[in-house]
Amino acid sequence: MIPRGEIEQIVAGYPAEPRIAAVGSHSALDIAEGAASEGFRTLVLAEQGRETTYSRYFRSVRDPAGQRIRGCVDEVWTYPRFSEVAAPDAQARLRDAAALLVPNRALSSYLSSDAIERDLRVPIVGSRALLRIEERSERENYYTLLEAAGIPAPAAVPSPAEIDGLVIVKLPHAEKRLERGFFTAASRSEFERKRAGLLARGVIAEADLASARIERYVIGPVFNFNFFFSPLAARSDGLELLGVDERRESSLDGLVRLPAPQQLELPEAARIPDYTVVGHASLTVRESILEEVFRIGERFVDAARARYPPGILGAFTLQTCLDRDGKPTVFDVAARIGGGTNIHLSVGHPYGNALWGEPMSTGRRIAREVRTALQMGRLNEVVT
Ligand SMILES: Nc1ncnc2c1ncn2[C@@H]1O[C@H](COP(=O)(O)OP(=O)(O)O)[C@@H](O)[C@H]1O
Ligand SMILES: [Mg+2]
Structure with a gap:
């Protein structure tokens, strides 16, 4: 884990007005709109070919005094592949721009937990260590x-043989790795039937089944x-x-x-x-x-x-x-x-x-917290 002191040092060196950044997907619009409402400049990090929502349709237009006329995304930086955000020069550029990165699921999907915890020396608004708990494959999650x-929480069902009521089986999609290959079953035979059908159609993969989470379905x-x-x-x-x-x-x-x-x-x-x-x-x-x-x-x-x-x-x-x-x-x-x-x-x-x-979205609440922390001189307490 990157020591918190190192991140504190980075934000201590930031100018009075840092910039709010997010990976362009998931909740990036909420983050950008909220940040813009709180008076921040915003930056979206997008994969090439996936930027137009931000760079065109929600691009900020400001008057000469910097007041927002429309839009909420001031800048979009694109990367051939999103994982390149963690490359050393890309990180340096983010720090030079005084970026505070608001983590969304896109960040933790496109960068591994290891990369986020060990390599990404860009301040994260929120808890770096907690991002890993979302991975069901982790022992501690x-x-x-x-x-x-x-x-x-829904009780785990240790094996298909023990299915004695409706369960949901959680595993990734075989090809679209960020999507789900979930299915439900109420008995072992239904499990086996669906398993075979989904395997045959290439929706799920045998390798993922072994580590799939089977849990009680909550109606x-x-x-x-x-x-x-x-x-x-x-x-x-x-x-x-x-x-x-x-x-x-x-x-x-x-x-x-x-x-x-x-x-x-x-x-x-x-x-x-x-x-x-x-x-x-x-x-x-x-x-x-x-x-x-x-x-x-x-x-x-x-x-x-x-x-x-x-x-x-x-x-x-x-x-x-x-x-x-x-x-x-x-x-x-x-x-x-x-x-x-x-x-x-x-x-x-x-x-x-x-x-x-007043209108309080999640994006705005995050930006309000950063604004308050800046005013109190406590920015170090809201980043990791
Ligand atoms: N134990 C459960 N009982 C009933 N529905 C569930 C259960 N777990 C997941 N679901 C359904 O599956 C969807 C996705 O599950 P979730 O655990 O959030 O997966 P992911 O991590 O991929 O977002 C949920 O929105 C919900 O509709
Ligand atoms: Mg979920």
Whole structure:
């Protein structure tokens, strides 16, 4: 792990106005729009061929005084392959531009945890050490952290032979490695049948099956809770719930829009849904459930701080299914800005807005924290 002192030294050498940077994908627009609203210049790092959203459609236009007229992305730097962001000269260029990198899933997908922890000498707004816990293949991951925190998570089913109720099998897609090859099964025979079908169609690979996570399927709607934790505030005031999103997944959400007779007419292969995320929608939660939501948020913050000091610094998301008692079960964690926060891009979210009395998106909250830290002379406390 790059010593925190080294990163502190880098930010100590930054000019009064650093620049907010993010990898161009995932939640980069939310990050850029939020940063621009808080008066920062923004920088998006994109892979060649994937930049036009940022470089053309959301490019900033400013008046001679620097006031924003439209757009929110001031600069786009492109790389032949995204992993080249970690090349020494690319890093030096980022430091010269006084970049503060807001980590999103694109960053941790395109750079390995090792590269982020050992090589990337660019300040990260948030917790560098916690990015690794998202990798299910790691021995210590979000499941072990949830367990330590006493937060309900879906029980693991050790082997296909032990399937005695509905499970979800989590493994990557055979070819599109960043996508999912998930499937569900309610019995060993269903597992074997689907396994064979998906292998034959090249959706999953035998090598991934061996290390696949099989866990109980929680029946209940998905609520992704987008939290923020401020290390600058008193501990009792640190946790905020900004917003809640749910995903649209293809082909799953398309299939459930078909009446059952039509589903049954589909060819066998089309009946197994894909879990490819294609969009998000906004939700609120029944008010009596909120207290439990805050309780698991607090526990997560405490456990993360104990196991991965300095713990959560800023945005994080707990992805849950809610049962009929309104109890959340956390099936996934993002120890950084979540994937669905564009739902409150610019307009904020009912919860964030209620708290702040102004439009408060996740991107803006992150930038506000950097702004506050700068004003307090405590920037070193929000970066790693
Ligand atoms: N244990 C579970 N019970 C029910 N649905 C689940 C469970 N785990 C995952 N899912 C569904 O699968 C989707 C993707 O799962 P997730 O664990 O978030 O994968 P990823 O890490 O690839 O984002 C979720 O949005 C949810 O709809
Ligand atoms: Mg997830």
